[in-house]
Amino acid sequence: MPRISLTPPRTLLMRIGAWYSRRTYGKVLDPGQAYGHNSRVLFSYVRLEQQAAKWNALDSGLKHLAVMAAAARVNCSWCMDFGYWEGREKGLLARKIELVPRWRENREAFTALEALVMEYAEAMTETEPTVTDELAAELIARLGEAAFVELTAVVALENWRSRVNSAFGLTSQGFAEACTIAPV
Template sequence: MSRISLDPPRNLRYRIATWLMRRKFGAELDPARAMGHHMGVATGYGILEAQALGWKAVPHRLKDLAVMASAVRIGCSWCVDFGSWESTTHGVPLEKLEAVPHWRDSDLFDEEERLVMEYAEAMTADPPEVTDELTAALRRFLSERQLVELTMMIALENLRSRFNAAAGLTGQGFKDRCEIPARPPEGTVAR
């Protein structure tokens, strides 16, 4: 059960936002429903998210793995659920996303991906545990511009995850949308 009501006042701005969410995601997002009690907060946050969509210096797969590593570290089940769906739309295999909680023991990730997840976890720690050595290792793969974008993306996920976890939000079934359907028995035709 959420700690903030998911039934905000249905004023005109909220109804417009709801229409846009349903159109883009097929559902009202619970974080937006919680923020709907304060449309100034919801609007400011929405502008930040809209701007983040235009950040294109870092490949989606790296940002998605960083976001997932941060969400897992914080324990935001809503973010893991939504992030799984969103990342698969960017082409990240679900198998990789499910391995993020134990990425250090998995052979699914290359060196660059491992450094990105390590950086995300180090940024998400309280207090942050980012070291000069870790940053130098990332610079072998990322330009300064990319490092700034990755850092801000992880900071944005910390904002998301901490709000959602504090609000008590849990998954909305987005991950179920990215499950690969079972293969039909041999000799049958899939429809």
């Protein structure tokens, strides 16, 4: 059960946000409802998400795996649910998305670069980050500095999302169940 009401004041910003959310995702997103109790925080967060959506130095598949690995490490069920749906919407293989929380036991399903990206996302997500010089250097060598900066920023953004959603007590909103799950 959420720790914060999901019925914020019906301000103009919230009505526009609810309309956009229904149009884009098929339902009003619970995190938006929670943020709606503070319009300045909501507005700033939405602007950050809009700007982050324009980042394009990092391959979108790698970016999604990094986000999912960070969400899995924080154990944010809302983020995992939405991330599964979002990955399917982006055309990623269902099997690969499902294996992200257990990628180390299923390395054969991922390329070496994908595994490296997920390792970095996890290392960054630890309560005291465990990113090593060697891990960062290998990613910079393989991705380039611009993509490395984007990878780092997107993992930090997912940490924000996952930690806020977990603190709010948000859980699955049924996105994954709405996907057509291909046979494994």
